[in-house]
Structure formats: structure tokens, C-alpha cells
Amino acid sequence: MTPCTVLISGAGVAGSTLAYWLARRGFRPTIVERSAELRSSGNPVDVRGPAVPVVEAMGVLPRLREVATVATRMRLFDARGRQVATVPMPASRGDEVEVPRADLAAVLFGAARDETEIIFDDTITELQPDEAGVDVSFERAAPRRFDLVIGADGLHSAVRRIAFGAEHEFVRPTGMYVATTMLDEPSDHPRDVLIYNAPGRLAAIHPGRGKSGAAFIFRATGFDDRDPERQKAFVAETYAGLGWRIPELLGRLARADDVFFDAVSLVDLPSWTRGRISLLGDAATCVSLLGDGSSLAIAGAFTLAGALAEAADPATAFAGYERTHRRLVGSKQRGVGRSAALLVPKTQVGLTVRNLAARLVPGGAR
Numbered sequence: 001m002t003p004c005t006v007l008i009s010g011a012g013v014a015g016s017t018l019a020y021w022l023a024r025r026g027f028r029p030t031i032v033e034r035s036a037e038l039r040s041s042g043n044p045v046d047v048r049g050p051a052v053p054v055v056e057a058m059g060v061l062p063r064l065r066e067v068a069t070v071a072t073r074m075r076l077f078d079a080r081g082r083q084v085a086t087v088p089m090p091a092s093r094g095d096e097v098e099v100p101r102a103d104l105a106a107v108l109f110g111a112a113r114d115e116t117e118i119i120f121d122d123t124i125t126e127l128q129p130d131e132a133g134v135d136v137s138f139e140r141a142a143p144r145r146f147d148l149v150i151g152a153d154g155l156h157s158a159v160r161r162i163a164f165g166a167e168h169e170f171v172r173p174t175g176m177y178v179a180t181t182m183l184d185e186p187s188d189h190p191r192d193v194l195i196y197n198a199p200g201r202l203a204a205i206h207p208g209r210g211k212s213g214a215a216f217i218f219r220a221t222g223f224d225d226r227d228p229e230r231q232k233a234f235v236a237e238t239y240a241g242l243g244w245r246i247p248e249l250l251g252r253l254a255r256a257d258d259v260f261f262d263a264v265s266l267v268d269l270p271s272w273t274r275g276r277i278s279l280l281g282d283a284a285t286c287v288s289l290l291g292d293g294s295s296l297a298i299a300g301a302f303t304l305a306g307a308l309a310e311a312a313d314p315a316t317a318f319a320g321y322e323r324t325h326r327r328l329v330g331s332k333q334r335g336v337g338r339s340a341a342l343l344v345p346k347t348q349v350g351l352t353v354r355n356l357a358a359r360l361v362p363g364g365a366r
Contacts, residue, residue, distance in 0.1 A: 004147035005030065006308075007136055009124055009159045011038060013101070014281025014297035015152035016108035020058060021305030023115035030117040030146070032124060032138065034153070038106055043180050043215055043260075044069050044206055045104060048096035050328065051295035054302045060107050061095070067103040071207050073363075074193045076355060079243030085358035086365050089193070100208060104294060124149075127162050129275045148314060149277045150304070152297075155265060157283035163274050171286075176264040176340060177223065179216045179235045181256040187212035196244040197351050202344045203239065203246055214249050217264075217344055224263075231261040264340075266333055273318040280304060285325075287332040296332065300325045 008015045011033035019029040076085040126137035151159025187207035194205040200219040267286040272279040281297035304321040311317035345351040
């Protein structure tokens with residue numbers, strides 16, 4: 001393909017990685033980001049598997065190591081605060097790293113920004129594609145025309161909604177929710193992720209770097225409210241009466257100004273492409289409870305950029321990208337139920353079995 005203009009919706013992990021590789025292949029990328037600045041919320045995520053050679057080739061792996069967490073194991077506790085098992089962290093091995101999502105996005109954005117046009121505090125409101133390009137209307141900026149548009153704007157993608165259909169057609173809730181917030185001080189256990197489970201509920205303290213973070217992951221259905229105070233109240237109600245450090249963490253959550261809350265969902269579309277519009281990252285393949293989404297987004301962005309650079313036309317490029325990347329995504333989506341059963345067992349029996357199994361993991365112990 002000849003050099004062309006590509007509008008990328010979303011300045012997160014997927015969008016920034018794609019912009020970097022497109023620019024190096026002669027394209028002219030533009031990123032539009034709804035937020036006024038890079039967002040700070042989110043859990044630590046792993047950069048592993050197919051994502052590692054991509055970030056190595058970008059030259060950002062040393063920087064990621066600088067901002068990586070230093071956690072090397074997970075410690076599981078009961079309601080009285082007694083340790084019941086320890087498990088080594090997956091990203092404590094080899095070249096893999098665990099990085100706070102916000103730091104990962106910032107490092108990737110920093111690598112891309114010098115060769116990318118950036119539009120903050122704006123969003124796409126209309127897409128009018130034809131055989132030669134896409135006319136794009138924005139909430140704030142003047143309308144423009146681009147050769148291609150890529151939706152890398154997350155689970156609640158505006159591009160997917162405009163070009164493919166309503167969210168409920170493609171987003172399948174798993175019956176779980178997640179809420180996270182940063183704590184003001186470092187953890188007392190800088191190399192340990194502290195985890196407490198009750199049936200259908202998990203709470204964790206992650207050491208991070210400098211400041212620690214708290215996470216609540218739990219099973220529930222029927223809650224769909226975007227009001228932050230109602231979300232906090234929902235978490236508090238779900239965890240009321242539990243032991244360990246739950247009362248303390250609920251108090252911190254209630255006072256926090258920056259809280260991430262969302263339903264854990266799968267995104268499943270029969271095709272990620274409509275003409276000259278395609279989807280990437282969570283907008284196309286939201287899959288995981290265990291941090292795989294960011295690695296898949298990095299790998300998918302690299303695959304998409306390569307396909308666009310090598311193919312004779314966009315249709316061939318998008319088909320090649322989807323054919324290749326679906327092989328990576330499929331097994332992860334099929335494994336979500338198993339991951340949920342390990343992370344948040346539904347019953348006390350399931351929790352007991354999980355804890356016993358954790359002690360049998362290589363490097364695990366009581």
C-alpha cells in the first residue's frame with residue numbers, strides 16, 4: 001500500500017503501539033483520545049509472550065523494567081489473616097515484566113508521539129466510509145477525511161458502536177465486576193501481592209512502585225450504573241461483613257477520588273472489519289482477567305501494522321491481520337471461565353480446592 005493517513009481512536013496500549021509501527025512503515029497516524037490527558041486507572045498487567053519481542057524492537061523494554069512492579073509472589077490469606085498459600089508471579093520469569101497499566105500506556109505513547117499527530121479531549125461522533133476512505137466527524141474538531149480508521153478505544157468502543165452496532169450485540173458480561181483504586185502509601189510487603197477470597201469475592205493489595213493499589217473482583221449480576229458513588233456503594237454492600245483487611249480497604253475506596261469500575265466482559269464479533277474501518281485491542285477482543293489483554297493488544301497492533309504495510313489493499317491487510325491474530329485470541333477467550341474459577345471461586349468448596357492446588361504449583365507453598 002502507498003503511504004496513507006490512519007486515524008486511531010484511543011491513546012492506550014493498542015493505539016500507541018499501532019501508531020509507532022505505522023509511522024515506521026511510512027504511514028501518517030493520528031490518535032484521537034477522549035480524555036484530556038493519559039488516564040491513570042487500572043491494574044498491573046503483564047507484558048509477556050508475543051508482546052516481549054515487540055517492545056524489545058521498539059526499544060522500550062529497559063524503560064518498562066524501570067517502571068515495572070517488583071512483586072515476585074502472591075500470598076493467599078483467610079479471614080483471620082492467616083496465610084494459606086503462596087504462588088510465584090508469572091511475570092517474575094525471563095524477559096516478562098509486570099507493569100501498571102497506566103505506566104505501560106505512557107511508555108508506549110511516549111515512543112509513538114514524536115511521529116504521530118495527537119488530538120486530546122475529543123472523540124469520534126460519526127463515520128462515513130466509502131471505497132476510498134472515511135469521512136470523520138468529531139465532537140470538537142472540524143471534520144476530516146482519513147484513508148483508514150482503527151478503533152483501539154477499549155471495551156466501550158465508540159468506533160465499534162458507530163460502525164458495527166450497539167454494544168450489547170458484541171459484549172458478553174461474564175457475571176463479574178472489578179473495582180480498583182490507588183492507595184496513598186507503599187505496601188508493607190513490597191514483593192508480595194496480598195490476596196483474600198470469600199466465595200465469589202476477591203480483594204487484593206498490589207505493591208506497585210511507590211504506591212500500592214487495591215483491587216476488588218467479585219461475582220454479581222444486574223448492576224449497570226455509571227455513578228461513581230453508587231459503584232462504591234455496590235462494592236461496599238458486596239463485601240460487607242468480611243474479614244481480613246476488608247473494612248480498611250472499603251474505607252479507602254469510599255474516600256478515593258480515582259476509582260476504576262467496570263463489568264468484566266468478553267467482546268466477540270464475527271468480523272473486526274467494516275470496509276476501511278477495523279478494531280484492535282479490547283475493542284475487538286477483550287478477553288482476560290489475568291493481564292493478558294495488554295500483551296494481546298501489543299501483539300495485535302504489530303500484526304496489523306505489518307499487514308497494512310505488506311498488503312496491496314486494505315481489505316487484504318485487514319483479512320490477514322484478523323486471520324493471524326484470532327489464533328492468539330481464541331484460546332484466551334476460551335480460558336476465561338477457567339481463569340475466573342481460579343481467581344474467584346464461587347463456593348467455599350471451590351475456594352478450598354483452589355488453595356490446595358496453589359500449594360502444588362512449582363514454587364508454591366503454604
